[in-house]
Amino acid sequence: MPVEKHSLSRRGLLKAASVAVAAGTFGAASLSAAPRAVAAPAGVLGTIIDFSAGVPSAASVKAAGHIGAIRYVSQRRPGAEWMLGKPVSLKETQDFANNGLFTASIYQFGRDTTADWKRGAAGVAEHAPQAIALHRAAGGPTGVPIYVAIDDNPTQQQYTTLIRPYLQGFQTALKAAGYSMGIYGNYSTIEWAIADKLGQFFWQHNWGSNGRIHPAIHLHQFQNSAGKVGGVEVDLNHVYKANWGQWQAGKTATPQVPANPGTPANPGTPSTRYPDINIGGSSISGQQLEQGLSLAQQIAQAIR
Incomplete structure (x- = not known):
């Protein structure tokens, strides 16, 4: 698996932090009910693009009428060397910012049989530090989301056993590093x-x-392989909310992060932020979890 050039010498440290980063809060929600039949969000505010085959210039993106792009803070997977647009670079995001365009970040390394979520919570220790490090290297600030890809049509069982633990662990890691979490899924x-x-x-x-x-939803990918912008094949996305997790390189982002439905907007902060958990018969205290996440954050900063 490709990794950042500074990561190899810190592999042992990543392993040491893995249990704490991979763990999350494992509350369960009922999955027996079918998805609710509800109205679509109102009002398309603009369009953004996503792409991986290359990097179109900001001028070409702006000329095509888009307000920005959502970009990969992940490496190319083996067999996908054609993905010349991964990962996003500081040069690219600076070009966007200079042209008044915005960037948002998403992590996706594997796909299909190698999908990141198929490793469950255990995969977070590898994926989350890379997402954070590449986001920062591209000029991404804290206080914004990093989207996590579920690029599939999973069953409820797959969600319960693998996707939910993966997202729980990722959300815990991102929160500890100063980010919120976005989800790309159906x-x-x-x-x-x-x-x-x-x-x-x-x-x-x-x-x-x-x-x-x-x-x-904040974004809807309504058309794949929608043609080329600046010579690069792109997908098209509608923007439904003014804050869709966008940022500009060199600027400190302080967006109003929306509260999750059913979650207090300003929850209290206990002395230890994480509960004691049990994974595979092994107990991890909230304090140990917090220390492990702090270590993972320090590693991500070190490989910035």
Whole structure:
């Protein structure tokens, strides 16, 4: 697996932090109910693009009428060397900022049989530090979300056993480092995640959504392979909310992060932020979890 050039010498440290980073709060929500039949979000505010085959110039993106792009804070996976647009670079985001365009960040390394979520909570220790480090290297500030990709049409069982623990661990790691979490998924995945109080931003894809658009989404990927911008094949996305997790390199972002449905906007802060948990018969105290996440954050800063 490709890693940042400074990561190899810190592999042992990442392993040491892995249990704490991978762990989350494992509350369960009922999955027996079918997704609610509800109205789509109102009002398209603009369009953004996503791409991986290359990097179009900001001028070409602006000329095409888009307000920005959502970009990968992840490396190219083996066999996908054609993805010349991964990962996003500081040069690219500075070009966007200089042209009045915005960037948002998403992590996705594997796909299909190698999908990141298929490792469950255990995969977070590898993925979260890379997402954070690449986001920072590209000029991304704290106080914004990093989206996590569920680029599939999963079953409820897959969500319960693998996706939910993966998202719980990722959300815990991002929160400790000063970020919120976005989720890229289909209608059902977003519905289940909201029921489990996972994610604060949502980007929906159409696979398995059966024509439905979830009312909570910030972004909707409505057309794949929609043509080329600046010579690069792109997908098109509608923007439904003014704050979709966007940022500009060199600027401190302090957006109003929306509260998750059913979650207090300003929850209290206990002395230890994380509960004691049990994974596979092994107990981890909230204090140990907090220390492990602090270590992971320090590692991400060190490889910045």
